[in-house]
Amino acid sequence: MKLVYVFDAYCGWSYGFAPTLAEIGRRHPDLPVEVVSGGLFTGARRVPIREFGYVQGANAKISEMTGVEFGAAYERLIADGSFVMDSEAAARGMAALRQAAPAHRAAELAEALQTAFYRDGQSLSDAGTYRAIAERAGLDADAVVAAFTAPTSRAAAEADFRHARGLRVEGFPTLLAVDGNRGAAVLAVGRATADRIDQRLAALAAS
Template identity: 80%
Template sequence: MKLVYVFDAYCGWSYGFSPTLAELTRRHPELPVEVVSGGLFTGARRVPIREFGYVQGANARISELTGVDFGAAYERLIADGSFVMDSAAAAHGMAALRQAAPARAAELAAALQEAFYAQGLSLSDAATYRAIAERTGLDADAVAAAFASPTARAAARADFRRAAGLGVEGFPTLLAVDGERVSVLAAGHATTAQVEQRLTALAATA
């Protein structure tokens, strides 16, 4: 069995789920984690953040439920409402990080979201991926080059297809995949204890 984590780097609820995923991977090193980028802000939804009037209220709710912090640098980045969240670019970046260290994909997904939500860095900027690579001990030149490559673009498109093929309609979604059997462990907010209960129930019916 493996875990499949479908998230969007620009999704606040995915950011809020990061501590739960980190704890699960710590408790279950035997379970590989596949990280799949979703396409939350693509096409017609790739617009200035001011058009999503619910952002600040949603962020307050996410903080309340999960304990994650939205940093001052992030607040400055979005303050005038002009910032555009581009999930395709973020998915290119996730593909580049994942290529550099496949076994650390869950950790790197969290680092990607921290770069935006804590440090106020754009996920469309190659310099952001250099910074993440340096902070996580990866080859910064290789990651930056991969971010701009056709390979990363193809991987992002494949991720979007993978998410749709799994029937994922919202982020984050955590799945347990065992052969042809796909079970939802979390959709949106969930605590570590709740996911553990669902894993235990799955094991009992295996």
């Protein structure tokens, strides 16, 4: 069995879920975690952030319910409402980071990606953001930037989006337990405590 974490780097609830996913990783170090980008802000939804009038209120609720903090640099980035959240670019970056790192670091890198945006106010469309993440993570930064900017990176993003659709994921974040014999079971959508996820894992193991 493995966990499949379908998130979007520009999804605030995914940012809020990151500490829970990290706790699950600590409790189950032998359980592989596959990270898939979901594609929340693509196509007609790739517009200036001012078009989403609920952002500030949603962020306050996310902070209250999960304890994550939205940094001052992030607040400055979105202050005039012109910033565009481009989930394809973020998915290309996530794919580039995955390519440069061992599979067991995928969840850690997804969290680093979201921290770069929501705390440090760095655009996930900027190659420099991925260089900085790679350097902090001890990865080959040149290779990460090259993979992010390569023409083939869009295919990697689209492959993630197709994978998410194939899993019938409709909201982010979604955490699934995937077993080759039994298919996929939903462990969490939006938010859940690590204890609740553990209960669901135990029920699956007992079934």
